[in-house]
Amino acid sequence: MDTFFILLINGLADSALIFLMAAGLSIILGMMGILNFAHGTMFLWGGYTSVWVFAQTGSFWLGLLAAVAVGGLMGLIFERLFIRPVYGRVTAQILITLGLMIVFTDLARLLWGATALPALRPSLLDGMVVILGIRIVEYRLFLIGVGLAVAVGIHLLINRTRIGMVMRAGVQSPEMVRALGIDIAKYFSFVFAGGAALAALGGALYVPLVGSVWSGMGMDNQVLAFIVVVIGGMGSFVGTAMGSLFIGLTGALVAWFFPPAAVVVNVLLMALVLVFKPTGLFGWEGKSR
Amino acid sequence: MLRPVLNLEEVSSFIGPFHIVQGVSLAVYAGEAVVILGRNGAGKTTTLRTIMGLLPLKGGKIELGGTSLAGLPTHRIARYGLGYVPEDCVVFNMLTVEENLQLAMHVRDSETRGRLAYALDLFPDLKVAYRRFAANLSGGQRQMLAIARTLINDNKIILIDEPSKGLAPIIVDRVAEALIEVKKRSTLILVEQNFALACAVGDRYYILDSGKSVKSGIVRELELDEELQNKYLSVGA
Numbered sequence A: 001m002d003t004f005f006i007l008l009i010n011g012l013a014d015s016a017l018i019f020l021m022a023a024g025l026s027i028i029l030g031m032m033g034i035l036n037f038a039h040g041t042m043f044l045w046g047g048y049t050s051v052w053v054f055a056q057t058g059s060f061w062l063g064l065l066a067a068v069a070v071g072g073l074m075g076l077i078f079e080r081l082f083i084r085p086v087y088g089r090v091t092a093q094i095l096i097t098l099g100l101m102i103v104f105t106d107l108a109r110l111l112w113g114a115t116a117l118p119a120l121r122p123s124l125l126d127g128m129v130v131i132l133g134i135r136i137v138e139y140r141l142f143l144i145g146v147g148l149a150v151a152v153g154i155h156l157l158i159n160r161t162r163i164g165m166v167m168r169a170g171v172q173s174p175e176m177v178r179a180l181g182i183d184i185a186k187y188f189s190f191v192f193a194g195g196a197a198l199a200a201l202g203g204a205l206y207v208p209l210v211g212s213v214w215s216g217m218g219m220d221n222q223v224l225a226f227i228v229v230v231i232g233g234m235g236s237f238v239g240t241a242m243g244s245l246f247i248g249l250t251g252a253l254v255a256w257f258f259p260p261a262a263v264v265v266n267v268l269l270m271a272l273v274l275v276f277k278p279t280g281l282f283g284w285e286g287k288s289r
Numbered sequence B: 001m002l003r004p005v006l007n008l009e010e011v012s013s014f015i016g017p018f019h020i021v022q023g024v025s026l027a028v029y030a031g032e033a034v035v036i037l038g039r040n041g042a043g044k045t046t047t048l049r050t051i052m053g054l055l056p057l058k059g060g061k062i063e064l065g066g067t068s069l070a071g072l073p074t075h076r077i078a079r080y081g082l083g084y085v086p087e088d089c090v091v092f093n094m095l096t097v098e099e100n101l102q103l104a105m106h107v108r109d110s111e112t113r114g115r116l117a118y119a120l121d122l123f124p125d126l127k128v129a130y131r132r133f134a135a136n137l138s139g140g141q142r143q144m145l146a147i148a149r150t151l152i153n154d155n156k157i158i159l160i161d162e163p164s165k166g167l168a169p170i171i172v173d174r175v176a177e178a179l180i181e182v183k184k185r186s187t188l189i190l191v192e193q194n195f196a197l198a199c200a201v202g203d204r205y206y207i208l209d210s211g212k213s214v215k216s217g218i219v220r221e222l223e224l225d226e227e228l229q230n231k232y233l234s235v236g237a
Helices: A004-033 A041-057 A060-086 A088-113 A138-160 A162-172 A174-177 A186-210 A219-234 A237-257 A259-276 B044-051 B074-080 B097-104 B108-122 B122-126 B139-151 B170-183 B194-200 B219-224 B226-233
Strands: A129-131 A132-138 B006-013 B016-028 B033-037 B057-063 B082-085 B157-160 B187-191 B204-209 B212-218
Touching: A004 A041, A004 A132, A004 A138, A004 A219, A004 A237, A041 A060, A041 A088, A041 A186, A041 A219, A060 A088, A060 A186, A060 B057, A088 A138, A088 A219, A129 A138, A132 A138, A132 A174, A138 A162, A138 A186, A138 A237, A162 A174, A162 A186, A174 A186, A174 B074, A186 A219, A219 A237, A219 A259, A237 A259, B006 B044, B016 B033, B016 B044, B016 B057, B016 B204, B033 B044, B033 B194, B044 B057, B044 B157, B057 B074, B074 B082, B082 B139, B097 B139, B108 B122, B108 B139, B108 B170, B122 B139, B139 B157, B139 B170, B170 B187, B170 B194, B187 B194, B194 B219, B204 B219, B204 B226, B212 B219, B212 B226, B219 B226
Parallel strands: B016 B212, B033 B187, B033 B204, B082 B157, B157 B187
Antiparallel strands: A129 A132, B006 B016, B006 B057, B204 B212
16 A cells, blocks of 8 residues: 555656657647757756856856756747747658757756766755654655646636736647637747747756766656656647646556556557557647647 | 629639638628528638638638738637637537626626627527526527627627537527527528528528539529529439
């Protein structure tokens, strides 16, 4: 029973991190139709930025803020300079974003070196708590809290604001949104930057969990985010949340009971969903021009 | 001399490599309903999409109240006062009826609220379904919502593409009644395959054939001209 409870907490914490990375990717893909293979770069730079700022200032929280700012700025620059010129051209998007991934991964390596850097937790979150007689890592509870808060925030943004209305409409038909007199390109910039900032936050929160930041972590986690988006459904906030939960919890269980299958299981789940419901568990077929 | 609200001169546009619209000229005057007729593939929908800037203008002129629309992005063309109901009446499924209408508002003032009230009076079904998601509306209700959306703003012209498509005859009648009512307040350009609906709503017509405007005139005269109808509007030549 103790083991299951700990696995549940671990799985929920992993789900929260996956959600932070996948949420932005899902909206970017669903609304803008952009296959953003540079998304993992923001995750990576979020990790490195937070570690560096923490080391310089002694403040974990400043590190988080800096990571979000850097991620958002990178997203804004990427979208304006590299993505906007190739809207609607899928092959060009894939090549450009893959190129950005490679260049900015190498840039990170140039700045911070090829070896992994240690990533510390703040002393406030570096202990254990006891729940129902079971010792739980404090930092994992913190991650679950952040994940929930971000999920609630995104839910409110999508369902209670004009920006959210435009995003929900844009997922179905960016063309019709334009025909209503809305400059959807401005919203695209916001969505892209927002998604990038979330990914960077994910990276900043991830590295203290695993204890280090290294240059390959962007690509590794990006694959997982894509799997979640496929399983949950493109452009579906609920789908991304459910997909993240599914993958996070499954991953935690499989990693405990049968570690060699940990990676394969995610890909198998994605394949199954693609076969039986290609639009994803919460996706839908109604996208038009 | 009366100036047209919308003027197209030898408009040319492509879909990909295909030269669909090869020379369409038409003039629309304030307060009238112009119907664009022609067989499938004549270029009717492409003409509307070109007016809205959804397809680039490759030749000719499009002027709205004397202002050239060439090269303008779609959202700016819409803000100049063109309302658009596309062929598949795209209403946003993940938004409620209320949100679909709110999204269409360019400004939020008492006049817009007045126009919203008018639209809801015109389509009482939408009042009943106001908080329902558009995904749960019937085909007829979706068409009504798409038309209502264009009434929210003070649009100079409303472009409507095949409003009767896929609808049951009784619903087509309701749509026709609504369009006749809308015509009292707005200038309409209507693309329609349903000849009866086109004749019920339209004042003047343009016939397109192979991407060119080939005939124009008064709808009442076209109703009586079977030879012209057979030549340009029947299936096959």
